[in-house]
Amino acid sequence: MSFLAALVNGVAADSLPLADRALHYGDGVFETMHAVGGRIPLLARHLARLELGCARLGIAPQDPRVLLRELTGLAESTDAGVVKLIVSRGTGGRGYRPGEGESTRIALAYARDAHSPDKFRDGVTVGWCALRLARSDALAGIKHLNRIEQVLASAEREQAGWYEGLLCDQAGRVVSAISANVFVRFGATLATPDVSRAGVAGVARGWLLDEPPAGLDVAIRDMLPREIHEADEVFLTSALRGVVPVVALGERRWAVGAAARAARERFEAIGIGAEPAP
């Protein structure tokens, strides 16, 4: 997808030096953020996860004030719908061995996502991907650039015609959807899979865990595929799309539930998932 504008280390650019380690090793982290009317909801949470990812990988951190200024500036000046930030380890080092130098930041503005939120309101169909996510103590949880698994799962999803694909890890535990986290409701408990061995700790997931809808407890735990089928309600969360109710998975059908609706309103209130103003 082509972008509206891009900055590499703060300078307008449309290309990256061939020596950059993001190209050679996927050696970096990223954030994909929803922008609306020049604002980026949950921006502080995105920057916090980015900083955590850099720390985990030993990548020189970027000044959060500079990031904040650049990202909001890009969102405002382009009226972007999506702003993406990549922080690569940069061009230093030799072979796999990382250098000590500064990281490179790449900020990209994209037009509003073609998916209309209205398409999600009545729920979507998802399916189980055959691909199993690798378990990695070193990489689980953070949003690093090593994403071939998600690309392959996305090709599966496309072929099957689902809105999203659900993923298990190599041990058969549920992790997430391809580009969203999963929440399931059992009675008054909203549970989401542990992502400490595989998967990404989504910003929308984190926000919902910290501030769940009234009357619901939240739990992070191991989950088997059959538990998803047995749940009272299933929905996806994403910082780009907010809450997306799941209404079909294989033979199983659900109505859009009260928890999804309550969570959805929470996101819409900060501008995520609501129909943009005309």
Next chain:
Amino acid sequence: MSFLAALVNGVAADSLPLADRALHYGDGVFETMHAVGGRIPLLARHLARLELGCARLGIAPQDPRVLLRELTGLAESTDAGVVKLIVSRGTGGRGYRPGEGESTRIALAYARDAHSPDKFRDGVTVGWCALRLARSDALAGIKHLNRIEQVLASAEREQAGWYEGLLCDQAGRVVSAISANVFVRFGATLATPDVSRAGVAGVARGWLLDEPPAGLDVAIRDMLPREIHEADEVFLTSALRGVVPVVALGERRWAVGAAARAARERFEAIGIGAEPAP
């Protein structure tokens, strides 16, 4: 490390479009090849592995005749010591979803490796990395661009002062070194770990398995760390460095063995690991 020359899709370049999927997802494969006097030993094996990697990932293949011409041309014109080829899925698709378009090829020529082969002749010290490689049915064996694990292991190696780091997978089986495969001799058998769940099926490894030194059987099998310590002989293989004998691992010491010497001569005969002509 800076390069002597670079071609992107056959055209001299020093940068890559920001939309390229190698940058966003590490969505591609690569080969790092030894070049000597304008020649690239084992080039056909490198191109075969590249093609396999593209097929596994569903990336549009590149014409091998074009690759052969470009890579040898680059090696000849620059007198490079190392030639690297990256094939990225290109700029198509939307988000993780891959497009159907052509892949992008990036050929890079580097100066001769600063490591002198003489440094390896008497053997090297290796150690066990704490990092555990993820197991992935989808990605094991091929040389894809998702290499953060190798970067992190390389930082460990650097800090410990080893020449190379040995890696186990999340199940505790030996996989390889960071940028080389491992062979261990038990009596008249040369064994190397299975790489069908984690690791890279090295070109040098493949050549040695197909054409082992006289008098030795070869075996691919699961291997536990203690078996490495119990081996009669241990050496590393790499298409850049040929055969590198291991003489120290923790408290264990070995002399440079006959199998390593025999294998080493095999590689030196095709120009890998020998001192370059002055």
